[in-house]
Amino acid sequence: MPRRRYAEEFVQEAVALVQSGRSVGDVADSLGIPHGSLWNWVSRATSRSQDVRGAAPDQPSGPIDPAAYAALQRRVAELERENEFLGKASAYFAGKAQRKP
Numbered sequence: 001m002p003r004r005r006y007a008e009e010f011v012q013e014a015v016a017l018v019q020s021g022r023s024v025g026d027v028a029d030s031l032g033i034p035h036g037s038l039w040n041w042v043s044r045a046t047s048r049s050q051d052v053r054g055a056a057p058d059q060p061s062g063p064i065d066p067a068a069y070a071a072l073q074r075r076v077a078e079l080e081r082e083n084e085f086l087g088k089a090s091a092y093f094a095g096k097a098q099r100k101p
Helices: 009-020 024-032 035-053 066-099
Strands: none
Touching: 009 024, 009 035, 024 035
């Protein structure tokens, strides 16, 4: 079976529908195209937009400040200690609640 070619305008409109919030499956079914093709188009469009911007929004775009990094490491360590304490406290109180008649 030969591969089907789609017009670039059609591809862009299909990708825009997915980026507007509709699911890939819904858009692919309504347009009568394979889900895998639409996934590839969306993936390609996303990577192209990241190439234009330089980095994804959640990635740092410049050098990392050592002081800020150290502060974040301290905060993570503090939260890990708090989480460990809360885990022990909840285990203690869960055990205490089971011992009551």
